[in-house]
Amino acid sequence: MSISKKICPVPFDQQPLNEYFALKASCFFSWSTLSLDKYLIRLFIIFLFIFTVSFFLLIYTTLKTYGILKLIILNVSIATFIVLLIFIRLYLGWSYITKRLISATIFYEESGWYDGQLWIKSPEALIQDRLVAFYEVMPFLFRSKCGMIVSLIILFFEKILYSLLLI
Template sequence: MAATIPCPVPPDQRPQEEFTQLSQSWFFAWPRHRQIDLDKALLLSWLLIAPLTVLIASGSWSLRHDSIRLVLAGAVSGLVLPMLLLVRQWLGWSYVHKRLLSERVEYEESGWYDGQVWEKPLSWRERDLLLAQHEVRPILGRLGRAMATTTGLILGGASICQALSFR
C-alpha cells in the first residue's frame, strides 16, 4: 500500500488551487464556459469605453469635420480595452496551464528569498494533466479566438478608416 506523500507546497500555491481561484474570479471566469459569455463581456467593455474614445478622437482637427471617420476611429481605438483585458486573461490562464503541466511545483515558503521546488507525485501529475487538457486548454482556445477576432476588427477598422481618408 502506497503511503500518501505529504505536500510541502502552501495550499494557495498549488496549481489546482490556483485554477480554482481563477475559476471563481469574476474577471477570469468570463471565458470559462462558453465563447458567447466571453464575447458578451468584451462587447460590454467596448460599449462602455467607445463613447470616451469617440470623444477623444473628436479632438483631432482632421476628424472633427468627418463624422464617419470620427466615429470609426473612436470605435476602433475603443477595441484596445477589450484586447488588454484579453491579454490579461491569457497571461493568467496560460500561467496556470504551465503550472498544471509541469512535473515540479515551484513555491515560496515565506518570501521571495526561499524559493523551493517540489516534484509532483504521479497521482498529482495525472490529475493536473487532465485539468490542463480538459478545462484550461479550451479556455485558452476561446481566448485565442477572441484575440484573433479583436485583432481582425482593429486591423479591418484601421484599414477602412485609412481608405476613407483618401476619398
C-alpha cells in the same frame, strides 16, 4: 481538492489546482468561463461601454479635426484595441495556470523570495493536474487566443479603412 501537507510541501495558495480555482472565482477571469452566448454578450457589453465612453471623449476633443465617419472608425479602433488588451490579459492568466498544472515540477516560495524550493509532483497529482489543464483550462485558453486573433484582424481592417478615408 488540495493536497495534504504530508504529500505536498507547497503552501496552499501556491498549489496549481488552488491557483486555478482562485483564478476561476476571480471577477475578471470568471466571465471567460461562461457559456459561449453569455460570454459573447458580456464581451459585447464591454465593447459597447468602452465605445460609448471613448466616443464622448473623442467628440469633446477632436470633432473639429476629424469628420464624423473618421471619428467613429477611430473610436471603434480604440475600443477594439482595449478589448485586445483584455484578451491578452486573459490569455496570460490562463496560460500561466496551464503551465503550472502541466509541469511535473512546481517552484514555490516558503516565506519570501530568497528561499524558493522545487517540488516534484507525485504521479497521482500530476495526472489530476494535467486532466484539469487539458479538459478545463485549455478551452478558456483557446477562447482567449481566438479572441486575440479576431481582435487583431478587426484592428488591421479598421486601420486600412481609416487609411482609405484619409485619401
